[in-house]
Amino acid sequence: MTLGSTSVIAGIGIDKHYGAFQVLHGVDFSANKGEAVGIVGPNGAGKTTLFGVLAGSTAPSAGVITYQYTDITATNAAQRCHAGIARTHQVPRPFLGMTVFENLLTAATNGAGLTGYEAEAFAVRALIQTGMSPLANRPAAALGLLDRKRLELARALATAPKVLLLDEIGGGLTEGELHQLVTLIAQLKDDGLTIVWIEHILHALLKVIDRLVCMSEGRVIAQGHPKDVMSDDEVMKAYLGSELEVAL
Amino acid sequence: MKISSQVNTEGFSTEHWYQVGRPALMVGGLLFLVLATVPFWGSGLVVDKLTTLFVYILLAVMWNLLAGYAGLVSVGQQAFLGLGGYFALRLVDIGMSPYPAFIVGALICALVALVISVFALRLKEGEFAIAMWVTAEVIRILVMFDPIVQGETGTSLLAMNQYAPELRRNINFWFGLLVVAGMLGLVLWLVNSRIGAAAQAIRDDEEAAKSIGIRVMRVKQIIFVVAAFGCALAGSLWLASSVTFQPRTYFGVQWTVFMLFMVLVGGLKTFEGPILGAIVFFLLQEFFGDYGAWYLAGLGVTAILFALYAPNGIWGEWQNRKGVRFLPTGVTLTLKNKE
Numbered sequence: 087m088t089l090g091s092t093s094v095i096a097g098i099g100i101d102k103h104y105g106a107f108q109v110l111h112g113v114d115f116s117a118n119k120g121e122a123v124g125i126v127g128p129n130g131a132g133k134t135t136l137f138g139v140l141a142g143s144t145a146p147s148a149g150v151i152t153y154q155y156t157d158i159t160a161t162n163a164a165q166r167c168h169a170g171i172a173r174t175h176q177v178p179r180p181f182l183g184m185t186v187f188e189n190l191l192t193a194a195t196n197g198a199g200l201t202g203y204e205a206e207a208f209a210v211r212a213l214i215q216t217g218m219s220p221l222a223n224r225p226a227a228a229l230g231l232l233d234r235k236r237l238e239l240a241r242a243l244a245t246a247p248k249v250l251l252l253d254e255i256g257g258g259l260t261e262g263e264l265h266q267l268v269t270l271i272a273q274l275k276d277d278g279l280t281i282v283w284i285e286h287i288l289h290a291l292l293k294v295i296d297r298l299v300c301m302s303e304g305r306v307i308a309q310g311h312p313k314d315v316m317s318d319d320e321v322m323k324a325y326l327g328s329e330l331e332v333a334l
Numbered sequence: 335m336k337i338s339s340q341v342n343t344e345g346f347s348t349e350h351w352y353q354v355g356r357p358a359l360m361v362g363g364l365l366f367l368v369l370a371t372v373p374f375w376g377s378g379l380v381v382d383k384l385t386t387l388f389v390y391i392l393l394a395v396m397w398n399l400l401a402g403y404a405g406l407v408s409v410g411q412q413a414f415l416g417l418g419g420y421f422a423l424r425l426v427d428i429g430m431s432p433y434p435a436f437i438v439g440a441l442i443c444a445l446v447a448l449v450i451s452v453f454a455l456r457l458k459e460g461e462f463a464i465a466m467w468v469t470a471e472v473i474r475i476l477v478m479f480d481p482i483v484q485g486e487t488g489t490s491l492l493a494m495n496q497y498a499p500e501l502r503r504n505i506n507f508w509f510g511l512l513v514v515a516g517m518l519g520l521v522l523w524l525v526n527s528r529i530g531a532a533a534q535a536i537r538d539d540e541e542a543a544k545s546i547g548i549r550v551m552r553v554k555q556i557i558f559v560v561a562a563f564g565c566a567l568a569g570s571l572w573l574a575s576s577v578t579f580q581p582r583t584y585f586g587v588q589w590t591v592f593m594l595f596m597v598l599v600g601g602l603k604t605f606e607g608p609i610l611g612a613i614v615f616f617l618l619q620e621f622f623g624d625y626g627a628w629y630l631a632g633l634g635v636t637a638i639l640f641a642l643y644a645p646n647g648i649w650g651e652w653q654n655r656k657g658v659r660f661l662p663t664g665v666t667l668t669l670k671n672k673e
């Protein structure tokens with residue numbers, strides 16, 4: 087179990103199938119403490135499914151998930167959140183009946199276990215970090231897609247995570263906004279957070295990640311230094327020169 | 335709008351429901367005091383009618399707590415209304431005096447609800463709704479097996495005869511007023527508490543709720559048990575004023591139609607809406623209560639029409655149009671040092 091013993095979070099030998107359709111094939115994934123790992127891969131590669139398995143919302147068909155040297159395979163999503171694993175959803179899932187600030191406050195009370203002033207201060211912190219202060223009292227239902235994505239990030243931060251799983255939060259941003267996002271993520275990394283970021287926008291990803299993982303058809307086909315991964319034959323083949331080239 | 339890595343969380347203030355709602359709470363308190371004096375100057379009929387209204391308000395507020403705030407749509411809450419009456423009967427039968435029996439009976443009912451919740455809350459939405467109706471029917475059949483209930487015939491809470499009719503009417507009224515005030519206060523506090531916020535999050539998106547650490551089962555259980563407790567109190571209040579207990583009436587699905595009507599017409603997800611709905615329903619009962627099946631169907635159709643075309647109900651639509659909130663849930667944030 088070398089994977090699990092050196093990393094803060096790891097999935098070992100993860101299989102996932104829906105009926106006869108296998109989505110993940112023996113995936114090994116790990117991230118070390120304070121590391122920023124990027125995940126790329128064509129649509130349908132199983133990236134989001136892997137996040138679900140790590141965060142506890144998707145039960146793996148086989149395999150083990152470890153977190154801080156313990157086997158957490160049997161724990162549920164809420165327990166993993168309390169332990170420090172937070173995620174954003176690729177398709178945003180805001181609490182539509184609440185305002186932005188209430189979304190964050192609920193995360194701070196339930197996820198971070200804070201109460202009263204402390205919870206409020208923590209929610210305000212996430213609000214400011216993500217630049218959402220002007221929208222604080224806006225009903226989440228009134229937000230557009232980009233702000234909903236931003237709310238995903240803010241809400242994950244409000245749970246006081248140690249490991250942050252980000253699922254395509256950069257899509258659709260302007261260059262300026264993307265730069266701010268990268269700055270924030272670099273800052274979070276400096277604060278000691280472990281970051282796993284699924285993103286199609288490679289140049290943004292490359293500014294913060296230490297390591298790149300490429301998935302295709304439910305398998306990890308390459309991982310390591312970003313430059314090496316990107317010049318890997320298998321990776322080239324998986325992308326057929328399309329998105330990856332454009333991104334470079 | 336910019337993402338900032340320099341974070342200063344000093345200089346913010348929050349406004350909570352009890353601050354925004356202070357005027358409404360004071361009006362409510364005043365109304366409570368005025369109502370408490372009604373038996374001294376109102377006619378017996380008025381006192382009786384108001385007691386009936388209290389039962390409706392309780393039921394509407396409890397159903398809204400369950401469906402409006404926690405997204406748990408049940409068509410079987412009559413299970414707890416009936417059980418509340420039944421447990422009271424049983425407790426009086428073993429020698430307890432009626433009013434303490436009403437409270438203890440409702441508490442036992444809450445325990446039963448806790449047991450039911452373990453099974454029922456595992457089900458998906460539609461399954462949950464139907465399972466609750468089946469539960470109500472099963473409980474009714476079980477209760478009818480009890481010899482003191484005498485099957486279909488039912489029985490009476492003869493112990494109520496120890497009070498003179500006038501006194502009994504007034505005690506029922508005050509008991510009802512206290513129960514309604516207490517439960518309204520409890521629900522108002524609950525929906526604004528951590529648990530209430532978690533319940534609303536679950537209602538909006540259960541998966542996301544789990545992902546931010548909400549213990550979904552526990553939160554749903556708390557709401558479910560409180561709602562059952564409130565319905566049981568409504569059942570014992572109904573028993574206190576009608577004295578007779580017939581299983582088919584107490585466990586009848588018409589109660590669900592009433593609750594749906596009151597909450598959907600009054601205003602789902604608002605605190606005041608169900609109270610308004612209960613008053614509307616009460617007035618309709620006065621005029622059309624004897625029309626039987628057609629009336630019931632009319633109520634159901636009206637509720638569905640509201641759900642389709644005015645999902646916020648009368649109160650919700652009015653609030654939105656006027657842009658006012660008297661008893662809002664949640665927190666408003668003010669940042670003092672805006673960049």
Ligand SMILES: Nc1ncnc2c1ncn2[C@@H]1O[C@H](COP(=O)(O)OP(=O)(O)OP(=O)(O)O)[C@@H](O)[C@H]1O
Pocket residue numbers: 104107109127128129130131132133134135136176
């Ligand atoms: N609940 C489900 N039932 C059946 N199939 C599913 C389910 N969830 C995902 N899949 C399938 O699993 C495969 C992997 O999906 P996943 O969302 O993990 O891919 P992805 O790498 O995140 O893709 P994208 O880049 O488009 O987000 C897809 O073929 C998808 O259709």
Ligand SMILES: [Mg+2]
Pocket residue numbers: 133134135176253
């Ligand atoms: Mg995906």
